[in-house]
Amino acid sequence: EEGMQQCQQLHSMLLSAFSCHADPGDAGLLQVMKILSKENSLGYLAKHHFLWGEAFRRYYMCKMELVDQRDALKAIVLNLQLPEISADAIVRTIHFILGKKESAIGVYDPCFLLNFMKHHMHLRTIDHEAAICKGFLSLALVCLSSPDKDLRRLAHDTLDTFCSAASSFDFKDCNNIQDLLEKIKLMVPEMEDRVPAPAAVLLAELVPRLMYERDFMHSNAKKLLGRESTFDTSNIPVFLDLLHSCSPDFLKYQKW
Numbered sequence: 001e002e003g004m005q006q007c008q009q010l011h012s013m014l015l016s017a018f019s020c021h022a023d024p025g026d027a028g029l030l031q032v033m034k035i036l037s038k039e040n041s042l043g044y045l046a047k048h049h050f051l052w053g054e055a056f057r058r059y060y061m062c063k064m065e066l067v068d069q070r071d072a073l074k075a076i077v078l079n080l081q082l083p084e085i086s087a088d089a090i091v092r093t094i095h096f097i098l099g100k101k102e103s104a105i106g107v108y109d110p111c112f113l114l115n116f117m118k119h120h121m122h123l124r125t126i127d128h129e130a131a132i133c134k135g136f137l138s139l140a141l142v143c144l145s146s147p148d149k150d151l152r153r154l155a156h157d158t159l160d161t162f163c164s165a166a167s168s169f170d171f172k173d174c175n176n177i178q179d180l181l182e183k184i185k186l187m188v189p190e191m192e193d194r195v196p197a198p199a200a201v202l203l204a205e206l207v208p209r210l211m212y213e214r215d216f217m218h219s220n221a222k223k224l225l226g227r228e229s230t231f232d233t234s235n236i237p238v239f240l241d242l243l244h245s246c247s248p249d250f251l252k253y254q255k256w
Helices: 002-017 024-037 043-048 053-062 069-084 087-097 110-123 128-134 136-143 149-168 174-190 197-211 218-227 237-243 250-255
Strands: none
Touching: 002 024, 002 053, 024 043, 053 069, 069 110, 069 128, 087 110, 087 128, 087 136, 110 128, 110 136, 110 149, 128 136, 128 174, 128 197, 136 149, 136 197, 149 174, 174 197, 174 218, 197 218
């Protein structure tokens, strides 16, 4: 029993030092935690709510205090964990998944992030708008193009969680994201294999364009969204539109 307690304490120390990156240092910490828990998957971290760093330390302290655990967890995710996650680093992670040859330094572990997202969507302890703005939905969409089958499966599960929660979205322009998720749900039976990278990137790029009405691509994104009942992953109709656009800003659209 004393040995188990020491293992739990060591596990907590490692999670406090973990930063959710894909570099060798964090990968080593994760491997040690798996050995300590005698688990080969990340499922054992659900009891710690997939928190890490300062957010985990704060949650560990809250468990020893007489406070409402769910409210405390929700506040920690919103005020500590999400602000610690860099949207720019998620973009670098997306590039890394798509095969960009660069160092893993500054790139997140996509499996850990998607497990974090899926877990807190189930618990309803994460702000939907904040999570989407950070890039979690775009990350899940790009992971559909990953050569890693396990990562693709996790991306499908995460998207299912987003689709299930879509009816409760209550932020501005949430109807656009709900429509996008509805189309993605229709695509799911077609997605047993790896989704072509251009289609995955288009879907991922549509998310921020649909979120912000002032974005120069907002109207084009809505037009594409309303065109078909579903997306054909082998055909990207918007590409032809942008190449043959008569808009005075067509160069800007083509660059996008």
